[in-house]
Amino acid sequence: MNPVDLITTKRDGGEHSADELRFLVRGMVDGSIPDYQLAAWAMAVYFRGMTDAEATQLTLAMAESGDTLDLHDAVPSGVLIVDKHSSGGVGDKTTLAVGPIVAACGLPVGKMSGRGLSFSGGTIDKLESIRGWSSELSEERFRRQLREIGLVVAGQTAELAPADKRLYALRDVTGTVPSLPLIAASIMSKKLAAGADAIVLDVKCGRGAFMENLDDARALARLMVAIGAGAGRKVTALITGMEQPLGNAVGNALEVREAIEALHGRAPADFQELVERVCAEMLLLGDPLCPNLEAANERVRTAITSGGAFEKLVAFVAAQGGDPAQIRHPERLPTAPVQRRLLAEKAGYIHKIDAREVGLAVVEMGGGRKKKGDSIDFGVGVVCAAKVGDRVEAGDTLCVIHAADVASAAVALDRLKAAWRVAEEPTNSLPVVLDRIGTS
Numbered sequence: 001m002n003p004v005d006l007i008t009t010k011r012d013g014g015e016h017s018a019d020e021l022r023f024l025v026r027g028m029v030d031g032s033i034p035d036y037q038l039a040a041w042a043m044a045v046y047f048r049g050m051t052d053a054e055a056t057q058l059t060l061a062m063a064e065s066g067d068t069l070d071l072h073d074a075v076p077s078g079v080l081i082v083d084k085h086s087s088g089g090v091g092d093k094t095t096l097a098v099g100p101i102v103a104a105c106g107l108p109v110g111k112m113s114g115r116g117l118s119f120s121g122g123t124i125d126k127l128e129s130i131r132g133w134s135s136e137l138s139e140e141r142f143r144r145q146l147r148e149i150g151l152v153v154a155g156q157t158a159e160l161a162p163a164d165k166r167l168y169a170l171r172d173v174t175g176t177v178p179s180l181p182l183i184a185a186s187i188m189s190k191k192l193a194a195g196a197d198a199i200v201l202d203v204k205c206g207r208g209a210f211m212e213n214l215d216d217a218r219a220l221a222r223l224m225v226a227i228g229a230g231a232g233r234k235v236t237a238l239i240t241g242m243e244q245p246l247g248n249a250v251g252n253a254l255e256v257r258e259a260i261e262a263l264h265g266r267a268p269a270d271f272q273e274l275v276e277r278v279c280a281e282m283l284l285l286g287d288p289l290c291p292n293l294e295a296a297n298e299r300v301r302t303a304i305t306s307g308g309a310f311e312k313l314v315a316f317v318a319a320q321g322g323d324p325a326q327i328r329h330p331e332r333l334p335t336a337p338v339q340r341r342l343l344a345e346k347a348g349y350i351h352k353i354d355a356r357e358v359g360l361a362v363v364e365m366g367g368g369r370k371k372k373g374d375s376i377d378f379g380v381g382v383v384c385a386a387k388v389g390d391r392v393e394a395g396d397t398l399c400v401i402h403a404a405d406v407a408s409a410a411v412a413l414d415r416l417k418a419a420w421r422v423a424e425e426p427t428n429s430l431p432v433v434l435d436r437i438g439t440s
Contacts, residue, residue, distance in 0.1 A: 039174045101300055103150040124153075152320070184224045225438060243388070270430075338402070342416050344394055354419040389428055
């Protein structure tokens with residue numbers, strides 16, 4: 001095969017065969033296809049798109065381009081490996097609460113997670129705010145912890161779907177990141193390579209997400225569900241709102257504290273609702289004792305009220321070298337020395353909180369990375385005191401800024417003044433789940 005033929009086929013709106021896509025992916029991994037040809041092909045895909053069948057075959061080829069995990073020997077016979085994935089958002093600490101709850105319900109959770117990107121925080125960064133916790137696990141240790149604890153979260157390895165790493169690097173510098181089939185293949189290839197039998201996808205939509213438009217979020221969710229079905233997996237996608245931060249806390253250690261609150265059933269209402277819904281959807285896919293949403297919801301509530309979910313988090317943190325005392329006493333987590341309040345200038349109702357601006361303000365304070373390799377200040381962040389739909393009076397606190405010093409607090413305060421919009425007329429609170437897309 002000739003790479004030029006594949007480029008022209010896609011440029012002219014043609015459809016690739018499975019063999020052509022495997023050839024292309026092999027060329028990504030072994031370097032036999034140069035960057036300029038891969039970039040040209042990616043641009044052709046950006047403009048011409050892919051059929052569901054093409055996207056599925058591309059995903060499978062990428063998943064098989066490196067190591068693949070089969071974790072069934074680490075769980076009881078017949079138990080499905082169920083994973084979740086979020087497309088990323090501001091204040092999205094869902095995995096930190098979902099993992100322990102689902103594991104406490106008896107469904108093992110073994111995850112490969114990533115770090116923050118731009119205004120969106122990463123699960124690994126949040127967990128590393130716990131003293132001693134490490135994401136660096138050998139495959140043998142990953143399996144043993146999954147078997148013994150039922151919950152493990154590790155960093156993604158270079159050997160997992162290496163084709164995606166090369167293709168994403170090219171997309172990042174050629175303006176082709178927004179291609180829906182390439183986004184879907186990137187996400188799903190890593191999930192398939194990590195050994196998931198069933199996957200719950202949380203596709204964020206709004207200013208604080210990479211998919212700002214509901215139609216685009218639906219299209220991405222539908223495509224990923226189709227890819228999962230084509231690959232023989234059970235997949236459900238939830239499209240969830242990200243017009244404002246999820247929960248109240250944005251910032252690594254602050255979000256860990258809020259996740260702990262969710263395990264006691266005391267988190268902010270929007271975050272608690274999403275956590276319990278994602279857990280229920282995972283149980284629906286993987287637990288035969290949960291034939292419907294009502295039964296799944298009951299299992300989730302029992303795991304929380306019994307304390308089992310919280311104890312599962314403690315055991316998980318300790319197993320990966322973290323200090324369990326910081327989970328039992330969250331006030332011992334990293335804190336920022338300076339706090340400043342953003343106050344409402346007038347009475348009224350909150351109509352808007354620009355989630356992206358909140359996320360970028362936290363990054364600017366050192367709570368995220370501006371470039372690869374930057375260190376993170378785990379204690380800094382923003383805690384919302386009022387959300388969309390809430391009534392405030394003049395002088396009420398809109399949010400509390402947690403900063404490393406007075407200067408960075410002042411910069412964040414100036415930036416965040418425009419993120420909240422207060423108007424006289426009442427408005428409704430924002431919905432959490434906007435849509436659900438599944439194979440059934």
